[in-house]
Amino acid sequence: MKIERIHLTLGLVWLLAGMTLGQIMGESGDHGQLPTHAHIMLVGGVLSILWAILYRAFAFRQGVLAWIQTLAHHLGAAGMVYSLFNMYGGGQPNMALFGPMIGISGLLVMISVLLILIQSFLNRN
Numbered sequence: 001m002k003i004e005r006i007h008l009t010l011g012l013v014w015l016l017a018g019m020t021l022g023q024i025m026g027e028s029g030d031h032g033q034l035p036t037h038a039h040i041m042l043v044g045g046v047l048s049i050l051w052a053i054l055y056r057a058f059a060f061r062q063g064v065l066a067w068i069q070t071l072a073h074h075l076g077a078a079g080m081v082y083s084l085f086n087m088y089g090g091g092q093p094n095m096a097l098f099g100p101m102i103g104i105s106g107l108l109v110m111i112s113v114l115l116i117l118i119q120s121f122l123n124r125n
């Protein structure tokens with residue numbers, strides 16, 4: 001499967017998941033998960049679909065770099081969302097676990113952005 005198709009499909013799934021959480025927030029009147037919703041929509045959904053468009057528009061290479069970028073982005077997004085969901089779920093979150101987890105997940109998302117920058121330099125067309 002082409003990298004851009006993976007980003008597009010997962011991005012649309014992220015959007016549906018985030019909108020479902022948005023609906024639950026709206027119906028319950030409890031907006032406590034706003035940070036989780038915002039990052040599902042923007043990091044999971046919008047950025048993934050942007051990556052799909054960039055891979056297609058600039059004919060980015062589909063090799064090892066692209067696979068690492070895809071893995072870093074979606075694992076990072078999932079780690080961020082899982083941590084945020086637990087941190088904003090009420091109660092006493094285990095910050096010894098979710099603190100470092102969100103840090104590492106954020107780093108993965110940043111690595112994915114760096115790899116997109118490298119791809120853009122590799123394909124100067």
Ligand code: HEM
Nearest residue numbers: 019020021022023024025026031034037038041042045046
């Ligand atoms: C089914 C569709 C959606 C529903 C039901 C929904 C619901 C919500 C709710 C209830 C809030 C909390 C508002 C507040 O407490 O201030 C919120 C915030 C937010 N939503 Fe959505 N949303 C939807 C779609 C979207 C989409 C498509 C995006 C972006 C692509 C998005 C991005 C955001 C962001 C960034 C915030 C945080 C805004 C802030 O920081 O104040 N949402 N949404």
Ligand code: HEM
Nearest residue numbers: 034035036038039042043046047102103105106107109110
């Ligand atoms: C390295 C990755 C990232 C980290 C560690 C991170 C962390 C955070 C934190 C700590 C907040 C404040 C949450 C609060 O209100 O308590 C926040 C808010 C926000 N972030 Fe991020 N973020 C990251 C990436 C992004 C990206 C890539 C986007 C958009 C594409 C984004 C969009 C937002 C928005 C719209 C808010 C305001 C909504 C809210 O209050 O939750 N973030 N982020």
